[in-house]
Structure formats: structure tokens, C-alpha cells
Amino acid sequence: MFHKRHLLIATKHQKERVIAPIFAAEFGVTSFVSDVFDTDSLGTFSGEIERKEDALTTLRNKCILSATATQSDLVVATEGSFGAHPSLFIAHANTELIMLKDFKNDLEIVAKEISLDTNFNGQKISTEADLLEFAKKVKFPSHGVILKNEEANFSVLFKGIQTEAILLEKFRYLKQYKDYVYVETDMRALYNPTRMQVIEKVTKQLIEKLKSLCPSCQTPGFxxxxxxxxxxxxxxxxxxxxxxxxxxxxxxxxxxxxxxxxxxxxxxxxxxxxxxxx
Structure with missing residues (x-):
């Protein structure tokens, strides 16, 4: 059903780095990405655009809108959420959904992974020493961070910071206007190798579902x-x-x-x- 077809990976955050090789190895598909539709328009982790729908609805919309914009009939996308673990409330978790929509065969298949392996964090910082300590704790510089003048209702935002020089420069700039700066982890996949590993894991789960065929009609996703x-x-x-x-x-x-x-x-x-x- 999928062999040698063209697969749109709906992302602007380089998720194709882990998704494309897995699909190529399993089904021989040719994957591609497109910037015709901006997936960030459905919501951003950093708060510039609020996600208006739940994660599954947002993910479905991401697939449909991306496929429509590119006239693709096979699309895959992921949607991540971060916060308290559903049962271990004192721990942070990354809940990652992945969806494949095959418009040619009217098929939608979803996989889900809840992982405790995340650096998700954020706090108000007043000193450079505390900033560097926070950065170390969240695996900086391999993992990017974000600086804001406020956690919410912010007017200044610096994303994708991955060097100490830029981190201190932006911190000092924001500190001119306030006693503290809000620092948080950048959860976009291209700035967060830990999340990228979770995306790889949930992609493999999706593959297993696609390989599970209905005994009656042989449709994937049994x-x-x-x-x-x-x-x-x-x-x-x-x-x-x-x-x-x-x-x-x-x-x-x-x-x-x-x-x-x-x-x-x-x-x-x-x-x-x-x-x-x-």
C-alpha cells in the first residue's frame, strides 16, 4: 500500500532527519518536506501562537492542511505536548503523537509515546550564575534555550540559543529592563535532541502498526x-x-x-x- 510512494513529512523543525530513514527502510517511500504550509500557524511551544485545539485535533489539521497545500495523498506529522506525567505527577513528560494519513486509501493511523526522558523546564532567573546553572541542568548547549522578558504576555523573545556567548548577551539585554529574565527549554525538535529521540521511538511504533494487517481485508493498522x-x-x-x-x-x-x-x-x-x- 505504501511501497515506493511519495511521503510528505509535515514539519519545519527537521523531524525528517529521524522519520524519513525509517519509512524508507520499511516501505521504500521517498520522503519530502515543504514550506508551503507553516505548521507553526497551529501553535508554538514558545507561546507566540496559542494552540487552539487539543493535540490530536491539531495533529489531524496539520496533516490535512499540509497535504492540501502540497496536493499530497500520503502525509505524516507529529505533535508534542509537555507537562506533568499523567500518573507520576511530580515528573515532567513528553507526550508525542504521530499520525499517518493516506488520502488515497482513506486511512488514518496514530501512535503515541509518553516519555519521562525530557529536559522540559523553565524559570525566572536573576543572575548570570543561576542562568548558567539552569543551562547546564537542561543539557545546554546541545539543547537550545529560549529567553523572554516574561513567561506569558511577553514582548521580547529570543529562541534557538545554543552558545554561551549569545545566551549571556541576550540575558544582559533583557536584564536592562527588569530584575529577572524568564528562561525555558526550546522544545522544537531541531533544538532538542532528547525530543528527537522520542519522535524516532514513536515513529517506530507507528511502523509496527502499519505492518499489522487486518486478517480479513489486509488493511494496515489492525x-x-x-x-x-x-x-x-x-x-x-x-x-x-x-x-x-x-x-x-x-x-x-x-x-x-x-x-x-x-x-x-x-x-x-x-x-x-x-x-x-x-
Whole structure:
């Protein structure tokens, strides 16, 4: 379905560096990028343009608008979010979504990765010593930083800083007008190798989904749509909250099948049983 087709990678932040080789190796596609549509118009990490929709809707719009602008029928894009981990609230996380839209075959496939491996951070800084300490903590200069005169409602912004000389120059400029400067990590992929690694990881997840074919119609993207609990306890045989099976469904023909015991075990340790260990 994808072999030797032309794939638009909708980005202006060099994500093609990790996405293109993976798709080329797996499907023999020829990838390209285009500046006809500005993906930043849907929102920026640094705050100049607010993202008005949720991440998935924004990602879908990015694919559709980029494909329309370039008259492409196969497009892939990613959308990242940064903040508290959904379950480990004291930790920062990078949630990365990737979507492939195949307009020729009316197909949309999405993969998701939540990673604790991120340097996402930001704070008010008053001294050069504190600035350099912050920079060291966030892996500068291999990872870029941003300086603003305010965290929000800022009027001056310097992005993509990757040398100490420019960092100090811009800091001193902003300090002329205020007691502090707001410094934050630049989360754009081309200035953030750690995020680029997460994008590479989620791209490989997408590839695995594309290689998962529906047993009925052979459409790619045969994937889990429901997780059903009820794995029996080893001791009392009562159903636990652990996963008993996954429900897979085809996005094209709606064929479904169940995969029993996806963790590779057929019973659960009693310590996770609400009956044995209430």
C-alpha cells in the first residue's frame, strides 16, 4: 500500500532527519518536506501562537492542511505536548503523537509515546550564575534555550540559543529592563535532541502498526481498541483488574478479534487481587 510512494513529512523543525530513514527502510517511500504550509500557524511551544485545539485535533489539521497545500495523498506529522506525567505527577513528560494519513486509501493511523526522558523546564532567573546553572541542568548547549522578558504576555523573545556567548548577551539585554529574565527549554525538535529521540521511538511504533494487517481485508493498522480486565488470580481464581485480553479492530472493515493474555501470563499474583489483598 505504501511501497515506493511519495511521503510528505509535515514539519519545519527537521523531524525528517529521524522519520524519513525509517519509512524508507520499511516501505521504500521517498520522503519530502515543504514550506508551503507553516505548521507553526497551529501553535508554538514558545507561546507566540496559542494552540487552539487539543493535540490530536491539531495533529489531524496539520496533516490535512499540509497535504492540501502540497496536493499530497500520503502525509505524516507529529505533535508534542509537555507537562506533568499523567500518573507520576511530580515528573515532567513528553507526550508525542504521530499520525499517518493516506488520502488515497482513506486511512488514518496514530501512535503515541509518553516519555519521562525530557529536559522540559523553565524559570525566572536573576543572575548570570543561576542562568548558567539552569543551562547546564537542561543539557545546554546541545539543547537550545529560549529567553523572554516574561513567561506569558511577553514582548521580547529570543529562541534557538545554543552558545554561551549569545545566551549571556541576550540575558544582559533583557536584564536592562527588569530584575529577572524568564528562561525555558526550546522544545522544537531541531533544538532538542532528547525530543528527537522520542519522535524516532514513536515513529517506530507507528511502523509496527502499519505492518499489522487486518486478517480479513489486509488493511494496515489492525490495532487495539479496547483493553479488557479480568485476569484470574493465581490463588482464588477471582477476576482481577489486570488485563485479560485486548480487542483488535480494523479501521476499514471493522473486523474484530481478541488476543488473550497479552502480557504472556494466564493468571495474576495474589498481591494484585482485590479479594486476596483488599
Amino acid at each position: 490495532d487495539v481498541v479496547q483493553v479488557v480486565s479480568g485476569l484470574p488470580c493465581q490463588l482464588c481464581k477471582s477476576p482481577t483488574r489486570s488485563t485479560l485480553y485486548h480487542v483488535y479492530e480494523c479501521k476499514k472493515c471493522a473486523y474484530q478479534s481478541n488476543k488473550m493474555f497479552p502480557r504472556g501470563v494466564q493468571s495474576e499474583d495474589p498481591m494484585y487481587c482485590d479479594t486476596c489483598n483488599p
